[in-house]
Each structure stands twice: as structure tokens, then as C-alpha cells.
Amino acid sequence: MNAKGRVTLPIEQGMDDQLPGILSRLGADAVRNSDGTWLPEITAQLGVKVYETYFPARGQQDFALANPDARPRFYLMSERVAAPATGPLSIDIMKGYYKLQVEPDQGNLRRWWEVIDRTTGEVVPVDGWTVEGEGVDVTVTVAEPVPFHVYTVNFLAWQVWDSTQMYNYITNNWWDDESRVREIGYDARHPVAWEFMKSSLRAWCEERPEVDVVRFTTFFYHFTLVFNDLGKEKYVDWFGYSTSVNPLAMEAFEQEYGYQLRAEDFVDQGFYNSSFRVPSKVFRDWIEFTTRFVCSRVKELVDIVHEFGKEALMFLGDNWMGTEPYGELFASTGIDGVVGSVGSSATCRMISDIPGVKFTEGRFLPHFFPDVFRPGGDPLAEANESWLLARRAIARKPLDRIGYGGYLSLAVQFPDFMARVEQICDEFRSIHDEGQGRRPQDAPIRVAILNAWGRKRTWMTHMVAHALWYKQIYSYLGVIEALAGLPFDLKFISFDDARDGRLADFDVVLNVGAAETAFSGGSEWLDESLAVALRRFVHEGGGLIGIGEPTAVLANGAYFQLSDVLGVDKELGISLSTDRYPVEQPQHFITADLDDAAKVDVGEGAGDIFAVNDDTQILRLTDKSVDLATRETGNGRAVYVAGLPYSFDNARLLHRAIYWAAGREADFDAHWVPSDPGVEIAVFPEAGKAFVMNNRTDATSTTVSGRAKGLADGGDLTALTLDLEPMESRWIDLA
Amino acid sequence: MNAKGRVTLPIEQGMDDQLPGILSRLGADAVRNSDGTWLPEITAQLGVKVYETYFPARGQQDFALANPDARPRFYLMSERVAAPATGPLSIDIMKGYYKLQVEPDQGNLRRWWEVIDRTTGEVVPVDGWTVEGEGVDVTVTVAEPVPFHVYTVNFLAWQVWDSTQMYNYITNNWWDDESRVREIGYDARHPVAWEFMKSSLRAWCEERPEVDVVRFTTFFYHFTLVFNDLGKEKYVDWFGYSTSVNPLAMEAFEQEYGYQLRAEDFVDQGFYNSSFRVPSKVFRDWIEFTTRFVCSRVKELVDIVHEFGKEALMFLGDNWMGTEPYGELFASTGIDGVVGSVGSSATCRMISDIPGVKFTEGRFLPHFFPDVFRPGGDPLAEANESWLLARRAIARKPLDRIGYGGYLSLAVQFPDFMARVEQICDEFRSIHDEGQGRRPQDAPIRVAILNAWGRKRTWMTHMVAHALWYKQIYSYLGVIEALAGLPFDLKFISFDDARDGRLADFDVVLNVGAAETAFSGGSEWLDESLAVALRRFVHEGGGLIGIGEPTAVLANGAYFQLSDVLGVDKELGISLSTDRYPVEQPQHFITADLDDAAKVDVGEGAGDIFAVNDDTQILRLTDKSVDLATRETGNGRAVYVAGLPYSFDNARLLHRAIYWAAGREADFDAHWVPSDPGVEIAVFPEAGKAFVMNNRTDATSTTVSGRAKGLADGGDLTALTLDLEPMESRWIDLA
Ligand SMILES: [Mg+2]
Ligand SMILES: [Mg+2]
Ligand SMILES: [Mg+2]
Structure with a gap:
């Protein structure tokens, strides 16, 4: 070759x-x-081209030490502490935090800190509490707490050690290596730091004519990564914006958006606006605000790189917050x-x-x-x-x-x-x-994943930190993983998109995830216009696929707000009085390729799922709970799956479920889908070829049939039998 | 003998x-x-004494046929039906109901029926819908529904067949037995029916001098039992009051309570006020109102029985609604x-x-x-x-x-x-x-089960229909089953009791059940005074035992509202960003009698339970989820168990957990508790004896130690070894 x-x-x-x-x-x-x-x-x-790594916001320790005001900050919450029967309540706000990473920022704390009664959600007036101590030993005392209410302190803190460098330092045990310092970062919002960042980059480029590509690792704000008092990870959110906050930014935000930010807007009851939370309006505003800032400053750095005839490459990770690669502004950075x-x-x-x-x-x-x-x-x-x-x-x-x-x-x-x-x-x-x-050609079925984040979190759903396995997410991540290799034009759309009429652009919509999460939608489903948009979509011929706890929020006699469309709902333990007579009817187009449909793996499942009435076809029932079901409603169709970890069989199940939901199952056998779910094909009709992949680590034989025009209708049906070596890929001719 | x-x-x-x-x-x-x-x-x-069964509210078919207005009624809800894109929506209200049991009552339906938009919860004005048809074929048409909103009809209906007799008739297949009629009941609210009930009873007593005991089966209102269109059970609630409703009663209620009842007060979104639902104020008022009526009328019947020198015996079941044996009025009936x-x-x-x-x-x-x-x-x-x-x-x-x-x-x-x-x-x-x-003597530890029902549902929690097994309840029923044979003075108390200071009467309080149920408490925990009462109770020395999803409602950054006291909370999938490092420390007083604490059976468990911090001792961890934990808080203690199906071992676990939660574990070994959890003892110190029961179906040998004064402190410690035959019970001397 x-x-x-x-x-x-x-x-x-x-x-x-x-x-x-x-x-x-x-x-x-x-x-x-x-x-x-x-x-x-x-x-x-x-x-060959030469790449070299560049850190804009850390690595120059002299500058960092000379400009402690330029250090980045974050918002943290103390432990939840109950007030005694009488007298004041003192809270050691640093309990559980790592003193080498966190130092409370006592500047204007009456404006930026908050003490909250977590039993009622009420904020304690600033005159109701005092702060003692300095540095990393700081106590907040509530003078007259309500006895036996639980209180927390939201405090702004300096990041006195860069998160990624700290991670590497601790992981590699550099404590005794005198050549290593604990690197401190600096914040692009700080005017002196920003000028320093630009001049440093310019000098760096000047000194390195041999470098063709500047590999930025990354820009300004690290994803949220907080350590505990033992120096172990305490909180991690690869999508978190907690570290993008500082008073200058919050004041600029207030100028622009016309309302004041609160500490609680970032602390979010201790959930810190994790991407699993249904995002608040304020948090979405903050992302937009920060992204505008970050992208405009990234553009200035990229311009410098370009001035030197080099290319700018961004590492997707570390300090990537505010770049939002699927946002509207990313392309404007010139990266x-x-x-x-x-x-x-x-x-x-x-x-x-x-x-x-x-x-x-x-x-x-x-x-x-x-x-x-x-x-x-x-x-x-x-x-x-x-x-x-x-x-x-x-x-x-x-x-x-x-x-x-x-x-x-x-x-x-x-x-x-x-x-x-x-x-x-x-x-x-x-x-x-x-x-x-x-x-390659996509199937003629337009598919959307519907959640609270939409396009901004394209391929980024159900993740805590990069590719880490969690019991609570693998049954949903499998859907994304399957779709990443399936022949569909997939878009990620938001509930706002659905309300704004965007569903009309799709044939099949998926809602995937656990109740209360941004991915299922939680309280968003209390807005009836959302349920109505989906119900209209299906009644008028669309396909809805729900996985896990889709559309779930307890209201008006249903948990799945589209239980009438999905044909199933979840038993929470309050409707046991209703008798149910579920009958399994396993024969169905969507399970036709599985050796044994009874063995469909729904991962963690979704609890006790029942069919709302006999119009639902239950394909798989385990312990009287529905794992897999289909239903026709109006002119449309719905499929329910309790969970879908990634596997060849589950990817095939989803592939077929999408065809069925779209009412296109008659086309399936002519669409170049291998009989073996362990084999996949990408069809390039213009080239008259297809790329066949054996995903298995052993040899397989599969049949496949389609037409020379690919997934369009024209041409004779060709049926092939392919014998494939382990992991083999092969280009075949379509005709 | x-x-x-x-x-x-x-x-x-x-x-x-x-x-x-x-x-x-x-x-x-x-x-x-x-x-x-x-x-x-x-x-x-x-x-010997002679018992004979008596049915006050059915069995005299001639009367029933002559007085159709006296038939009992119930409230039912139609299926949930989505409105089309344009035009009216017609709902076949009888779909799914059994036409031999249910006949819509169209009398004054504009007052007593309701059409509800279940997408918003709003009631459709009565001018917005019409009713067509009669008898058992009735359609409701909403003239201008909101497109793609879901609607239901709440309708009042006649019970045209007595529920219990229908059940027996269908079960025994009496269809071809011409001696059988389909018995119709009559309602004690109906003045003619009531006079007939009294005179019938009087005549019956007169005719039966040989009868000593009149066994009432039962009185007036059957528990809720509705059949589907195939004649199979559709809805059953042994505690349900849906059949106690009729316009006369509702009008009398309005007179007395000063507010109007709605169909929805009974239909309750289709949950029909199941005892698993946190009861509404209106439903509790209705129970009180109905119980006053039923008990006063029962008294009149009992008085007649007594006039004839007979005794009145009530069967606890069938038409028992409104007797409320644990209510304040029951004794006043004279039963x-x-x-x-x-x-x-x-x-x-x-x-x-x-x-x-x-x-x-x-x-x-x-x-x-x-x-x-x-x-x-x-x-x-x-x-x-x-x-x-x-x-x-x-x-x-x-x-x-x-x-x-x-x-x-x-x-x-x-x-x-x-x-x-x-x-x-x-x-x-x-x-x-x-x-x-x-x-027998109780342990010196006062124990309460805390839920929304309190005393009224003493021993009646977590049940759908008498002793039927449900996957969703057995892990909680086991607590009740264990306590029914354990030596504690147990009371069932309500959340109102807790708010009113009743916790001071107890040493250990249990909250047991699934989130959203009346037994865990659901929305009741949004009232901070409840959490404060419990938190005070524990901080001041009380013991709290939580089983399943205790105190659960998502608010203010916690799911278990007493997570700080219990030491655990539940991961719903929105706090995965928080790192957890659970460590199992299995050695503990409460598991000391179990052969293998690792095998503790928590039944269905409670999902993903985590320790809120290191102050919680995790006794058993499965798949990183806490099954069993203890924690000391203030002067008190808490125990968490994910589920507790009944078994000898689990009963012993609970026995010890209560001692530990009460801080009385030092007494345990002198309190006549057999070393074998399959053996139990009831101690009668006044008699100087104890009743030893081998609950096992095989022989066992057990040691036991205690004092002659029973569970009090006095006397020397006696240690015995007992060899017991299968199932043997034996009286032993304490000294
Ligand atoms: Mg539950
Ligand atoms: Mg008997
Ligand atoms: Mg969940």
C-alpha cells in the first residue's frame, strides 16, 4: 500500500x-x-508536520506566583450540618476539601457567599452569619439557626493548584521530585493574565519555527474537578462550568443579562449543574455568556498562531469549557x-x-x-x-x-x-x-435524540467523565454507542426544539435515560406543550422510541407522561391496586435478527414497567415487568426498551426498531443490512462500493442484500454471502 | 389435656x-x-355456641330488585384518551369495565361527573361535554378538546352486582346453576333500605333462637373491587372507600364539612386513594365522615342483636369499610x-x-x-x-x-x-x-412505625389485598411480619402525631417503604416540621430505623430528607459526579447472630444507596450500593436497611437493630433471646415462666439466658441450653 x-x-x-x-x-x-x-x-x-503542546492558562509559575489575584476560582458547598437545639451553628467549610487545591476567597464574601437553610431552601440573610479564620481554615457561624434545620455554606474559593497538573502530580507521585512545582493557573478574565497569555504565546511561536501545529491543551477553564481531604477525586464533571466563575465575570454577566447571579446558581444544591441535571435558565445563560467570552479570546490566540503560519489544534478535554464545539460560535474561533x-x-x-x-x-x-x-x-x-x-x-x-x-x-x-x-x-x-x-449513505430515516441539551451535547450524553463506566449510565450510553455506527442521519435536539416545531424534520425521535435526568427530561415534562408536541408527532405518523424512563415525571395519574403513546408506564408502588395481565408476544420485526430474543440484555433495566392496556405488544417480559414493547398510535408507532447496553445484538435491535418506528420495515431486507449483527456495512453508492466490517474477533459468514443504487429504490436486488476473517474489513462492489 | x-x-x-x-x-x-x-x-x-352468618346489605334479591335506587354506587374513571388534531373527542367510558357489574349513573351527571384534561389536570367545564347513550353503553363527547391532550371521564356508577357474590359466582362458575341469582346489594344511606335492613335483621333473629352469635359478613360498604370487561379483577384495594359514595352522602358531607366534594376526590387520577397513596385531606375527611355514619348504623344493628340475647361478631373483610377497627369509634358500636x-x-x-x-x-x-x-x-x-x-x-x-x-x-x-x-x-x-x-413482657423499648396512616392502619400497612404477595411490597411487609412476633410494645403513629410531639413517647421509630407511598411519606416530607421533629428526636437520643426509601422526596439537594441522620441517600442518576469511596465494615452488634452477614436478604433492595460521608458505618455493600448501615448522630442512632423480607434471620436483625438504635445493646444477652434466630420466647415474669417456640420445621438446639424477673434487671443470670423438637413449643421456668 x-x-x-x-x-x-x-x-x-x-x-x-x-x-x-x-x-x-x-x-x-x-x-x-x-x-x-x-x-x-x-x-x-x-x-513531516510537527505538533507541539501548548498550555495557555498554566505552566508559567513565576507569573502565577506574582499574580495571585489572577488565579482561577470555583464555587463550592460545605457539608450539610444540622443546627443544635439551642445556640449558634458553626460550619467548618473546608471539611472534606483538599487544602492544597482549595482556599476560600474571602473578598467581598457578603456579596459572593451564601448560607442556605437546606431544610427549607431559604437563604440566611448575610447579617445572620459571620466568618472566622483565614487561609484554608475558615469557619462560618450562623448566629440563630432554626434548631435541627440543616445548613450549608456556598463559598467562592481560589484554585491554588491546577486540576490536571495536580492529577498528574498525585498520580505519578511527584512529591519528592524537586524539579516539579505545583502549578497554579491563571484566569483569562484577569486583564494582566490575559495580556500575559497573548504575549507568552507570541513569544513561544517566535521561538519555535519548527512547530507546524500548536496543540492547545486547552484554553482557559478546566472542567469541574475537585479533590477531597485525602487528595482523591471528590467531584468530577467533564461538562462542568463551576471553574469558569469569578466576580469580574459575574458582574459582566449582570450588566449584560440584567439580573444578579447567586452562589446557588453555581452550587445548585450540591449538584453543581451536572450535565445530568435538567439545566436551569440561569445555567444555560451562564454557558452562553462564558462561551461567548471563551470563543472570542480563543480567536485572538488562534489569530496569533496563524500570524506565525502555524495551525491551531484544540485538544478536546481539560480546559475546554466554554469552547462548546457543537455551539454556534466554535467555528468563529478559527481553530x-x-x-x-x-x-x-x-x-x-x-x-x-x-x-x-x-x-x-x-x-x-x-x-x-x-x-x-x-x-x-x-x-x-x-x-x-x-x-x-x-x-x-x-x-x-x-x-x-x-x-x-x-x-x-x-x-x-x-x-x-x-x-x-x-x-x-x-x-x-x-x-x-x-x-x-x-x-456513506444513510438510511432514509431522519432520527433525533431528544433531551434537555440538544445539539450542544451531541454525542455527549450520559457521561460523567470521559468514557468511565457507571452502573447508572451504561444502559443508556449503549444507545449512543450503537447509533455511532448505524446508518442514520442523527441529530441531537432539545425540548425547546421540540416545542418550536423541529420534530417535523424527523421520522423517529428517541428519548433515553433515567427519570429526573436532563436526558429523560424530568420536570420539563410538566410543561404540557412538550408532551403535546410529541403526541402530535406520533399521531401524525412519527416514531417514538423510549428507553429507560422516558418522559418520566409523576403528574396527573401517569409517570411516563407519554404512557399513552409508549404503551407502558412505571409502577412506583402507588398503583399496585390495578390488576395487570401482561402477556408476552415475542414475535416481531425488531427482534427478528436475534438468535434468542428472550436473552435481550436490557442492562440495569428500568424497574417495574407495565403495559397500560392490551393495545401494547409486549415482546419481552421479565418477572412481570416489560423489557421491550411496541405500540401503534394514530398513524405512528412507538417502541419501548428498558435499557440498551451496547452489544452487536442490541445495536441490531435498535437498527430494526428505528425502521419499524418509521414504518419502513418493508425496506429493511433490501438495505444492505448483514444477517449477522456482528457485521456492519457502509454503503457508498456514488463509488458503487460498500465497506463491510466484521466487528467480531472471530470469523463469520453472513448474507446481505441490496441494490446497486445503495439504499435508494433503483436497481436489481443483489444477494451476497460473505465469508469474513476475524475483524476483517473489505470493500465490495454493489452491483 | x-x-x-x-x-x-x-x-x-x-x-x-x-x-x-x-x-x-x-x-x-x-x-x-x-x-x-x-x-x-x-x-x-x-x-356449644352456634354462629351463623348474616349479610345486612345483600342477599334479599326481591328487595334489591324492587329498589334499584338503593343500589350502592362507586366512582370510576374511563381510559385515558388523546384528543385528535381537530374536532371533538368521544370517550367510551365503559371500555374495560364489566357490564354485569357497572352501570353508569346518569342522575344529575352535570353535578357528579367530571371530565378532566389529564395533560394539564384542568377540569373541562360541564358545558364543554355531552353524554350519549344509556344503560351500559355510554359515550362522553368533549366538543372542543385541546388537540393531543389526554382526557378522562370520572363517572358515578351503580354497582349492579355485589362484589363478593360476583367473585364467588365467577370463581365457582355458577353461570348454569339456575338456583343462583346475581345478587344486588343495597345502601344503608337509602332510607328505605335502612329500614329494611333493621327489620330484616330483627325478623332473622326472631326466627333463629338457636343462634348464639350473629356473624356479620359484614356491614355496608365493600372494599374497592372492580372487574374488567372479561370478568376478571381490574382494581382491588382492601382499604378502598370508592364504594361508599353516593349523592346523599356527598350532600350530607358538604353540609357538615362546608365544602363540596368532586368526583376527582374519589377518582384521584385513577389511583382511587389506594392506601399506598399519601392520603389527601379530603380523603381523610371522607373516611372520618363515613366511619361516623357506618359505626352509628352498626351500633343500631348490634343493639337489635343484643335485644335478642345474641352476640354480634364482625368478619374483618368484605363490606368492612367505615368500621375502622383501630378508629376511635369502633368500640362504640358495641360489637x-x-x-x-x-x-x-x-x-x-x-x-x-x-x-x-x-x-x-x-x-x-x-x-x-x-x-x-x-x-x-x-x-x-x-x-x-x-x-x-x-x-x-x-x-x-x-x-x-x-x-x-x-x-x-x-x-x-x-x-x-x-x-x-x-x-x-x-x-x-x-x-x-x-x-x-x-x-408476655415486652422489651423496655418503645417502638413506633411512622407513616401517613398511623394508628388507623395498625398492622395494615403495605397491603393491596389480604396477604397477596407483590414484588413491590414483600421487602417492607417483612418488617411488619417480624415485629408481629417480636417482644416490643409497638405503636403505629402518623406524621401528624410526629409533628404534634408524640415522638417523645418512643425510643425507636421506624419509617418503612417505597418513595411516593404513604408508608415512606412522599410529599409529607416537604413539610420541614416533620423532618425537624425526627431530627430532634434522634439528636436528643432517639433511634431511627429506615427501611427501603425512608423520608424520600427530592428537595433541597437530598432525596432522603433525613439523609444526614440515616447516613445514606439514594442516587437517582443526578449526582454521579460526586465520587464515593464506600468501605464495608461488617462487624456490628446488629448482625452478630447471623451465620453469614454477607447473605442478609434485602429482598428487592432500594436501588443505588450511598453513604453521605465516612461517619456512616456500612455493614453490607452490594455492587457499591449500601444494603445495611448504621450511624450515630447527636445522642441518637440510626439504622438503614435496604429491604427486609420476613425470615428468621431478618427478624433477628431487626430485633437487634431496635436494641442498638435504642442504645440498649448491653442488655440484649440477658433478655432471654435465644441464640438461634429460629427460636423465639415469650416471657411471663409474673408466672415465672416463658413460652419457647421452635419456629423451625426441624429440630434445633439453642442457648438462652435471662433473669427470673424477666426483662427487668433483677435476679441472677440463668443460662440454659434447650434441645427442641421440630416446631416444638415448651413452657420453661425462668428461675
Ligand atoms: Mg420506587
Ligand atoms: Mg370462625
Ligand atoms: Mg431512577
């Missing part, structure tokens, strides 16, 4: 002889350093590319679908680090797992580039691994080459 | 020779007939006794604890019916199971009498069974004889 390019490799010193051969073999056209490695002098002669870590099909699409950038790049696993690249380690298996998940996403919407990180000198000690990487790079490039730069 | 009495047997014709021997052998001093049997002529010479079916320890206590009656009687299982008394049937096993559960309850609070029902001629064909019944009767009487008429 001679195709080259689209691959970034980490290189290091001491491998000068091998580097040209490795780069050529893998077709790498860009190189980067990694934490703890430096680019070799030979780099300039390799004929050239986005690079992010690929941990799954969904995170791959999260990168590759970002609109308005010149290129996207996925950093693949495994990282060339000694935890995997050691005697007994199996980097090959990790590479395969990562690639199989990424490939199906890339086949739907290609990343422009892929790359690796870590120490190349380690990786080359595993020749099998390097050979596999070579194959992966070739396979990746073939998707660009054979697909002729086009996306 | 010579002791006689306290036993009622069903007898029948054709056994004259055997009867005296059987009665003597079992010590029976009363006889009754059963459905389908008649007392033999010999009865008067048997020297002599209550008889009910014993299906468990808790249902036994539900009967035996009824205050203000001369005697209580338990009808034991198995019924002498052919379903059990057949070749291959095992009536002996059923008798043992029933007796073991009843015995531990009887040992705490004796029933005054026990009895059986059914066909004696069947039972005598099983000599082993009859021999066992003889033993059971003797064992039962020994509790009265040896206990010298006293209750």
Missing part, C-alpha cells in the same frame, strides 16, 4: 535510525512529542482542528462530527505507556478493541486523521503490535480513498 | 355420630356452618367480637390487637375445602405453616379464640391433620392458661 498521510505518531530522541522507516511504513505525516519526551534534532529532516481521545464509537463521532473545523483527529488506544507495553502486556488486543469500536464510527463519519501518543521506543518492542498499527493506518486511509471523500 | 374452649369448628349434616367426639377431642365450644353446609339438628344438644382470616403473623396481630372488643377470633388455614383436602394434598403442611406464623403472634398478643372453616367431613378423612389440629388447639389454650391471662 502506498497511500500516505492522515497519521500522527509520537517520536522521541535516540531512534534516529529507525524513524524514517517507521514513519514510512505507517504512512505517518505528522509527529508530536509526549509528556517526558523531546523531539529529536532529525525531526526537521523527516518531511483548524480538534484532537481527542477515542474510547468508543460515540467518542469517535463526538470528535469527527464537530462542524466547522478543517480537520479532526482521533488519538487511539493504547497509549504507548509502560502500563500496557510491558512483558505480559497485550497491546495488540487493546489496539484491536479500540479499532473495532472506532472503525464503525469512522465508516459513518471519518475522522480526518488518527494518531497515537506515548513512547514510540516502547511500541517498537512489540512487532505484532506495530504490524497491526500498519494495517489499521491502511484500513483507515482506505475509507477516505475508496469512499472518495464522501460520507 | 382437659382444658376446653376457645375453638370454633364448622360442622355439617350427616356426621351426627362423630360430632361429639370431634368437638370433645379438639375442645371446641362453638360451631358454625359454612358456604353450602347447614347445621345438623343435633346442634342444640352439642352444648362483641371480630373474626378474621389469619394468613401471617401480622394479620393475626391485626385481629388480636383490635381494641375495645370482648373477643377476637382467628380463622386458621387451611380451609377445609377440596382444593387442599384431596388425594395428594398436604393439609398437614399447610396447618403447620399457618400455625408457626400465627403462634409467634399469638404468644405476643393472644387471639381469644381460633377456628376453622369449610367441610368437616373432608378434614376427618385426614387423621394426621386432625391430630395436628388437636395439638394446635391445646397449644393455643396453653398460652392462655399458663400465661394466666397476661401479655
